[in-house]
Amino acid sequence: MIFSTNPWVWVAAILTLCIFSFLYKENPFYRFAEHLFVGISAGYGVAVYWNNAIVPNLFVPLFQQHNWWFIIPGLLGMMFFFRFNQKTGWLILIPMAVLLGTGSGMSLAPTIQTNILKQMQSALADATNLKLGGWGLIWGIVTLFGVITTLSYFFFSREQKGLLRVSANIGVWFIMIGFGASFGNTVMGRISLLIGRVQFLLTDWIHIIK
Amino acid sequence: MKILENLTKINRRYIFLMVAVAVIVPLIIPMNLPTIPGKYTIKLYDFIDKIPPQSQPVVIAADYSPSMMPELQPMLESIIRHCFAKKVRVIVLTLDPNGAALSEAALKKIAPEYDAVYGRDYAFLGFKPGSSIVMMSIGENIRQAFPADFYGKSLDSLPMMANVRNYADIPIVVSIAGSAITQSWIAYAGTRYHANVGSGCTAVSTADYYPFLQSGQLVGLLNGMKGASEYEYLNQKNGYSKAPRVAGKGMDAVSIVHLLLMAFIIIGNVGYLVARHNQSKKQGA
Numbered sequence: 465m466i467f468s469t470n471p472w473v474w475v476a477a478i479l480t481l482c483i484f485s486f487l488y489k490e491n492p493f494y495r496f497a498e499h500l501f502v503g504i505s506a507g508y509g510v511a512v513y514w515n516n517a518i519v520p521n522l523f524v525p526l527f528q529q530h531n532w533w534f535i536i537p538g539l540l541g542m543m544f545f546f547r548f549n550q551k552t553g554w555l556i557l558i559p560m561a562v563l564l565g566t567g568s569g570m571s572l573a574p575t576i577q578t579n580i581l582k583q584m585q586s587a588l589a590d591a592t593n594l595k596l597g598g599w600g601l602i603w604g605i606v607t608l609f610g611v612i613t614t615l616s617y618f619f620f621s622r623e624q625k626g627l628l629r630v631s632a633n634i635g636v637w638f639i640m641i642g643f644g645a646s647f648g649n650t651v652m653g654r655i656s657l658l659i660g661r662v663q664f665l666l667t668d669w670i671h672i673i674k
Numbered sequence: 675m676k677i678l679e680n681l682t683k684i685n686r687r688y689i690f691l692m693v694a695v696a697v698i699v700p701l702i703i704p705m706n707l708p709t710i711p712g713k714y715t716i717k718l719y720d721f722i723d724k725i726p727p728q729s730q731p732v733v734i735a736a737d738y739s740p741s742m743m744p745e746l747q748p749m750l751e752s753i754i755r756h757c758f759a760k761k762v763r764v765i766v767l768t769l770d771p772n773g774a775a776l777s778e779a780a781l782k783k784i785a786p787e788y789d790a791v792y793g794r795d796y797a798f799l800g801f802k803p804g805s806s807i808v809m810m811s812i813g814e815n816i817r818q819a820f821p822a823d824f825y826g827k828s829l830d831s832l833p834m835m836a837n838v839r840n841y842a843d844i845p846i847v848v849s850i851a852g853s854a855i856t857q858s859w860i861a862y863a864g865t866r867y868h869a870n871v872g873s874g875c876t877a878v879s880t881a882d883y884y885p886f887l888q889s890g891q892l893v894g895l896l897n898g899m900k901g902a903s904e905y906e907y908l909n910q911k912n913g914y915s916k917a918p919r920v921a922g923k924g925m926d927a928v929s930i931v932h933l934l935l936m937a938f939i940i941i942g943n944v945g946y947l948v949a950r951h952n953q954s955k956k957q958g959a
Contacts, residue, residue: 517804571806574862642881646878649898
């Protein structure tokens with residue numbers, strides 16, 4: 465076991481162990497590392513956004529290129545700070561309205577096309593495309609059946625009884641299978657993060673593995 | 675029966691300890707479990723493999739932060755290695771403020787391995803805020819979103835950018851992300867500008883992207899550390915990389931921990947059923 469001589473590796477390793485100490489119980493080392501992380505992340509975020517958003521998108525056009533139109537978005541952006549004052553707090557509604565309006569306008573059409581129309585098109589196409597044949601066609605039909613039964617579970621305009629209830633109950637099974645797949649992947653994801661930290665400790669810090 | 679009931683009341687710290695052992699031992703003593711590439715990894719790999727050398731560049735959007743590094747950094751490195759080995763040009767950009775340092779480190783590490791030259795074989799555009807606006811700007815002209823690269827050089831001064839204007843000149847955008855930003859790439863780059871989109875995502879978000887694979891809106895998908903390991907394997911199998919398989923080593927530990935967790939789930943549920951059975955018997959008596 466040869467320990468690293470890089471002081472930054474030591475800092476990272478000690479902070480990692482501080483965070484892991486939470487698994488035993490809540491303690492001051494964990495809290496120190498947690499607060500340090502929150503503070504550094506916020507500071508880093510401010511610096512990055514200042515240099516990559518405010519300076520090139522506002523300061524340079526305004527003060528170097530003298531493009532005075534940029535005063536309008538600049539003022540709208542600054543209106544967000546009115547939130548800190550009770551009397552002028554309502555002024556935040558103006559930039560919020562602009563933000564929501566442009567955001568919705570930009571995303572509405574592509575989102576509907578991407579998440580609804582293309583998905584419906586694909587579900588129907590796979591279930592009716594005889595050229596797929598065999599398992600391809602069977603899975604297409606299963607998918608379409610899953611889509612319809614799951615949607616029926618979320619149909620609340622009528623009391624769920626009779627055929628609608630049967631369909632909704634089948635839909636619940638499809639939803640559960642979806643949750644199971646998500647949970648399995650979540651476990652793999654979380655374990656991967658742990659592995660990443662352990663790999664760092666064993667490779668970069670104490671050089672047990674190469 | 676009593677043992678099973680008691681096992682459900684075990685101190686959680688023993689479980690943490692067992693998970694720690696299950697992670698550490700396979701990392702120190704590798705088991706070299708076989709890697710079998712999945713269908714969607716192969717699809718993405720084959721798509722990139724077929725891009726002609728020294729032609730239009732692949733765009734890799736490294737939209738992730740250090741907390742997702744174990745899963746996503748090996749993906750980014752594997753795809754860059756694949757491109758450099760095939761002499762496919764690469765543009766790396768990020769829409770996550772933390773992604774710039776990670777993606778620059780990957781490029782600086784890998785470029786010398788393949789004698790890749792900055793500006794000729796690859797370009798690094800750095801971070802730009804305003805994700806969806808950036809995606810749409812690239813659809814009009816990439817210079818609108820990124821007038822200069824990460825180092826402040828004009829894009830026109832980079833030889834590889836000479837014939838690159840918008841998505842029409844980009845064979846594929848690979849979004850490596852741990853958030854829903856990949857959905858925005860699909861919506862804006864894919865649906866609106868008809869670009870091919872591939873994805874490398876954390877295992878947590880994989881289930882959200884399967885519908886896009888089935889509908890053909892995604893070319894291929896790398897699923898967390900498993901996907902990264904598969905891509906590393908394909909690179910090595912085809913002689914594109916001699917670098918150690920970082921994700922591949924981790925997959926031994928993933929497999930062992932999964933077995934352990936499955937055992938915990940079975941024990942927990944059986945113990946719960948036994949306890950419930952005993953309780954109902956007591957109430958009946």
